[in-house]
Amino acid sequence: SQTIHQWPATLVQPVGSPLSLECTVEGTSNPNLYWYRQAAGRGLQLLFYSVGIGQISSEVPQNLSASRPQDRQFILSSKKLLLSDSGFYLCAWSVSGGPNGYTFGSGTRLTVV
C-alpha cells in the first residue's frame, strides 16, 4: 500500500536558523510531490511541486526552497527562517491527479520565535 511519511510533527525554531523538513513516499514510483503551507484559519497555499527528480516548480516567491534528490523524497528548506514562515506544512503526493486524489502527510507545525 502507498504511504507518506512527514517529519517532524512539531518544530520550534528561532528566527534566522535553518530549516529542513523531509517527506518520503512508499509504495509508488514517479509520484507528483507537493509542499503546501497553511496559516492559522486559512486554506492551503501551494509552495512547490515536483514531477520528477530534480524538477522543482515554485509557486510563490518566498524564503523557502525545495529539493527532490530521490524519486520518493521531497525536502523543504530554508537558510534563515523568518517569523512569517510559521505555519502548518503539508506534503502531498499524487500519481494521476484523478479520483484517487492526493494523499497528504500528517503535517509539520512550525513555530518561528
Added chain:
Amino acid sequence: GQNIDQPTEMTATEGAIVQINCTYQTSGFNGLFWYQQHAGEAPTFLSYNVLDGLEEKGRFSSFLSRSKGYSYLLLKELQMKDSASYLCAVNDGATNKLIFGTGTLLAVQP
C-alpha cells in the same frame, strides 16, 4: 488567475442538512475535490467530481456544474463530529496542481 471561493464559516444543527458552496475560476480543470480537515490535522479526502452532476457517498454528496464553475458539498444527518473545516480544491489540469479555496469552518450545534 486562479480563484476559488467558499463561505468562511457556517453553523448548523445536529441532525440537519447543510450545503457548502464553492465557486471557482481556474486556468484549467481536471476535477474538483472536497476535503475535510479537523483542527491540527491533515485534510482527508471526501469526494471527487470531474463530470457534471451529483456524486453520493453515504451522508455526503457533492455536485458539480462545470459551465457555472460551481460545486457544493451536501452533508446530511449532521453529527457533532462533522464540525471541521471543509476545503474545496481544483486540479488545474495542466500540471495536476491542486489549488485550494480558503475553506469553510462548519460548527455543528446540539
